[in-house]
Each structure stands twice: as structure tokens, then as C-alpha cells.
Amino acid sequence: MFDPVTDAFIGGHWMSGPTRFAVTNPANGVVIAEVANLGPVQTVEAIDAAEKALPAWSALTAKARSAILMRWNALILENTEALAELMTAEQGKPLHEARGEVAYGAAFIEWFAEEAKRSYGHTIPTTASSKRMMSIKQPVGICAAITPWNFPIAMITRKVGPALAAGCTVVVKPSEETPLCALALARLAEIAGVPAGVLNIVTGTDAAAIGQVLCDDPRVRKLSFTGSTEVGKILYRQCAGTVKKLSLELGGNAPFIVFDDADLDAAVAGALASKYRNAGQTCVCANRMLVQSGIYDAFAERLAQEVGAFAVGSGSDPDTVIGPLINDEAVNKVEGLVNGALEMGAKALTGGARHDAGAQFFTPTVLIDVTPQMEIFSQEIFGPVAPLFRFETEAEAIALANGTPYGLASYFYSQNVNRCWRVGEALEFGMVGINEGLFSTEVAPFGGWKESGLGREGASEGLSEYLETKYLCFGGVQ
Numbered sequence: 001m002f003d004p005v006t007d008a009f010i011g012g013h014w015m016s017g018p019t020r021f022a023v024t025n026p027a028n029g030v031v032i033a034e035v036a037n038l039g040p041v042q043t044v045e046a047i048d049a050a051e052k053a054l055p056a057w058s059a060l061t062a063k064a065r066s067a068i069l070m071r072w073n074a075l076i077l078e079n080t081e082a083l084a085e086l087m088t089a090e091q092g093k094p095l096h097e098a099r100g101e102v103a104y105g106a107a108f109i110e111w112f113a114e115e116a117k118r119s120y121g122h123t124i125p126t127t128a129s130s131k132r133m134m135s136i137k138q139p140v141g142i143c144a145a146i147t148p149w150n151f152p153i154a155m156i157t158r159k160v161g162p163a164l165a166a167g168c169t170v171v172v173k174p175s176e177e178t179p180l181c182a183l184a185l186a187r188l189a190e191i192a193g194v195p196a197g198v199l200n201i202v203t204g205t206d207a208a209a210i211g212q213v214l215c216d217d218p219r220v221r222k223l224s225f226t227g228s229t230e231v232g233k234i235l236y237r238q239c240a241g242t243v244k245k246l247s248l249e250l251g252g253n254a255p256f257i258v259f260d261d262a263d264l265d266a267a268v269a270g271a272l273a274s275k276y277r278n279a280g281q282t283c284v285c286a287n288r289m290l291v292q293s294g295i296y297d298a299f300a301e302r303l304a305q306e307v308g309a310f311a312v313g314s315g316s317d318p319d320t321v322i323g324p325l326i327n328d329e330a331v332n333k334v335e336g337l338v339n340g341a342l343e344m345g346a347k348a349l350t351g352g353a354r355h356d357a358g359a360q361f362f363t364p365t366v367l368i369d370v371t372p373q374m375e376i377f378s379q380e381i382f383g384p385v386a387p388l389f390r391f392e393t394e395a396e397a398i399a400l401a402n403g404t405p406y407g408l409a410s411y412f413y414s415q416n417v418n419r420c421w422r423v424g425e426a427l428e429f430g431m432v433g434i435n436e437g438l439f440s441t442e443v444a445p446f447g448g449w450k451e452s453g454l455g456r457e458g459a460s461e462g463l464s465e466y467l468e469t470k471y472l473c474f475g476g477v478q
């Protein structure tokens with residue numbers, strides 16, 4: 001494992017901060033590092049540094065920025081094992097998943113380093129013979145990124161990759177649960193030659209105060225946030241004062257629909273992948289398993305068989321499939337939702353309670369006879385629990401699936417091509433997995449409809465979030 005970098009990173013300097021805060025391993029509660037605890041004053045310093053660095057960074061050619069980003073990408077990949085161990089220690093996910101996240105995270109740097117070289121504007125057919133018209137793309141300016149603990153590398157690179165590639169400078173506020181991966185990324189960026197002030201990392205426990213500074217400062221022209229809808233709405237309101245560009249990747253309540261005509265093996269495999277990755281702590285996790293009557297019992301039995309066999313334990317154990325949840329609050333929430341469902345008549349085919357591997361572990365669970373009246377239908381579970389709801393018709397499944405203010409991810413399994421088109425088009429979600437439980441990739445647009453957010457990350461859309469369009473009109477042409 002890396003010797004964790006524990007100081008914050010502002011203007012190319014490592015800062016120890018006025019106080020420190022503890023980062024613990026969620027598998028055993030052991031303190032693994034004491035990290036710089038910064039606040040509003042240092043956040044302003046980080047914005048100052050980003051402002052100072054902006055003119056030179058944005059003036060580089062896209063190709064020059066790309067070369068630096070490619071070096072950063074290579075360094076991240078070269079350090080996969082150390083980064084994965086660090087991630088497992090602070091976040092808890094199994095090592096094999098952590099390795100996967102390092103590759104996934106690096107891929108955003110590579111993709112946007114390539115993509116920025118092709119951020120074309122347009123020439124516009126003129127409306128007057130004395131004029132010539134065109135549009136060009138320019139960097140938005142100073143950007144702020146507030147990132148979550150569930151993907152402590154990929155959620156940073158997914159924002160910082162396009163921002164830097166576009167010519168923006170960035171202030172990142174990583175989650176206080178997982179600052180070490182963010183700081184390790186910054187260290188590698190420094191080695192790769194990212195100039196001082198282009199990337200700044202403000203670590204700290206007072207997320208509200210740091211966030212307020214980032215939202216209020218008129219020099220920050222864009223905020224990108226991944227996290228809860230509740231906090232996203234606060235940031236949305238706070239950014240109104242300076243009319244910032246916003247990307248919000250917020251909560252989900254993903255339906256996972258299994259129709260009678262599904263391939264049962266594929267549906268079970270997809271459910272396992274979608275539901276239990278990162279112990280169910282992803283925004284795109286299947287949250288509500290909607291299963292048609294004719295296949296309900298067979299699907300439930302097969303799923304419970306597989307889930308009941310999952311190895312639960314510390315992510316550093318190579319056999320572990322399900323690691324700890326991030327903190328006590330997360331375990332309490334999952335337990336409350338499961339107990340609420342059980343009290344109202346649901347049954348646990350497997351699991352249903354905490355796990356004796358430690359205080360922050362919950363046993364992988366499959367619940368049957370769950371109904372939309374139970375709280376678990378409307379809440380994002382963020383834990384290794386699959387509630388199975390029964391439906392009869394396609395129309396009922398679509399109504400149930402869309403019956404949520406959220407619209408991030410959705411999934412369905414059917415072997416009928418007509419149904420695949422119909423349902424794919426009817427679902428009110430930004431992403432639809434059709435006979436597929438894992439769809440995240442740097443090349444496709446990731447983001448939600450409705451209260452799941454604004455904007456897209458990844459793909460060419462992900463770069464345009466960090467670019468302004470400028471219309472140039474040349475007059476007096478003879």
C-alpha cells in the first residue's frame with residue numbers, strides 16, 4: 001500500500017491544515033490516517049490558486065494538456081495495486097472491485113485526454129453577405145467538484161478528467177470518509193506534471209462550510225456534485241446566486257424488471273452484478289426488483305441461493321464478495337428498511353439482519369413478498385438487500401418502475417425484441433440496462449432524469465459540461 005498522503009494540496013503545496021481528522025477502515029474501525037482538516041479560509045486559498053493557474057493552463061493546446069493527462073493516466077495504472085489497497089482500506093470494497101475501479105477511474109482521464117483534442121466548434125452559414133459566423137468552445141473556468149465516498153477514485157477522475165482536458169482548473173472536495181485516494185491521485189498528478197494550482201484538493205470535515213464557499217464564490221463558474229438528492233438540492237439553491245453551471249449526479253431508485261420471458265440465468269447474473277457491487281452502495285444499484293408472477297418463485301430461489309453463498313468480510317481478504325458498509329448510519333438505515341419490510345409481511349429468503357463479521361457489516365439479503373406500501377420501495381437502500389416485488393402485466397411494471405421522483409438507472413430482462421424496444425422507450429430513466437446489469441463506462445453518457453440530476457458524465461457529453469460555447473460574428477466583410 002502507498003504510504004498515505006495525508007496533507008491537503010493547494011497551489012502545488014502540501015498543507016497540513018489547522019487540525020487533523022481521522023480516517024478509519026470500515027471493516028474494523030482502525031484509524032488508518034490523520035488527514036488535514038481544512039475549512040472556508042483554505043477553500044478560498046484553493047480558489048485563489050485555481051484562479052492563478054487558469055490563464056496558463058487554458059492557453060495550452062489541447063494536445064499539450066492531453067500529453068500531461070496521459071502521463072497521469074499511465075501513473076494511475078502503474079500504481080493500481082497500491083491504489084486498490086488504499087481504497088479497500090478507507091472505503092471497504094473488496095480488492096478485486098477496487099482494482100476494477102482504478103482501471104475505470106483512469107479510463108476517464110484517458111478518454112477525455114483524447115476527446116479534448118476534438119472539441120470542435122462550427123462554422124455557420126451566414127445570414128448577411130457582410131458577415132461571417134462561427135462558434136468556438138472555450139473552458140468554463142474554475143470548477144469545483146464535490147465527490148462521494150463510494151467510488152473515491154472514479155468519481156473524481158470523471159469530473160477532473162474532462163475539466164482539465166477542457167482547460168479548466170479545479171478545486172476538489174472529496175468525501176471526508178475517503179480523502180486518501182483523492183490525495184494519492186493528486187500526488188500522481190503532480191508527478192505527471194499537472195502544474196501547480198490546476199488541481200487542488202481541499203480535505204475537511206465541514207463539508208457544508210466548504211461547499212458554501214465553493215457555491216458563493218463568483219470566480220467558480222461550475223460545480224459538479226455526486227451524492228444525495230437532498231444535498232444536491234441545497235447546492236442547486238446555493239449556486240443560484242452566481243448562476244453557476246451545474247452537474248448533479250444524485251440519488252436513484254433503480255427498478256430491475258424481470259419479465260416472464262427473461263433468460264433466468266442471465267437475469268440472476270445481472271441482478272447479482274447490479275445489486276451487490278460495492279455491497280449495494282452505488283447510485284445505479286438495482287433498488288427494486290420487479291418480478292413478473294410466472295418467473296417470481298424461480299428467480300427468488302435462484303437469487304437467494306447465490307446471495308446466501310456470498311463470502312462476507314474485510315475487503316482485503318481475497319475471497320470476500322461483500323465488504324462492510326461505510327459507517328454506522330448506513331448500517332442503521334439498511335437495518336431499519338429491512339425490519340420495516342419484515343414487520344409488514346415481507347420474508348427474508350436469505351439474510352435479513354446484521355452480520356457478525358463486524359459492526360458495519362450487513363448480511364446479503366433477499367426479501368420476498370415485498371409491496372410498494374413498504375418504505376423500502378421508495379428509499380434508496382444503499383446496502384446489500386434485494387427486495388422482490390411481484391407484478392402481473394407489462395403496463396403495471398412500467399407504472400411501478402416510473403413511480404418514483406428518481407430517474408437514474410433502470411434495468412430489465414426480456415427475450416422479446418418488441419418488448420425490449422417498448423419498455424426501453426417507456427422507462428423514465430437516464431440509463432437503461434437491457435439484459436445487462438453493468439453498463440458504466442467512460443464512453444457512454446452517465447446521468448439521470450427527474451430528481452436524479454442534471455448533466456452527463458463520460459462520453460462526449462461529459463466534456464461539453466466543462467466548455468462554454470462562444471459565437472463569433474465577423475462583420476464588414478467585403
Ligand code: SIN
Binds near residue numbers: 150151154226283
Ligand atoms: C455511482 O454510484 O455514483 C457511480 C456508479 C458507477 O459509475 O457505476
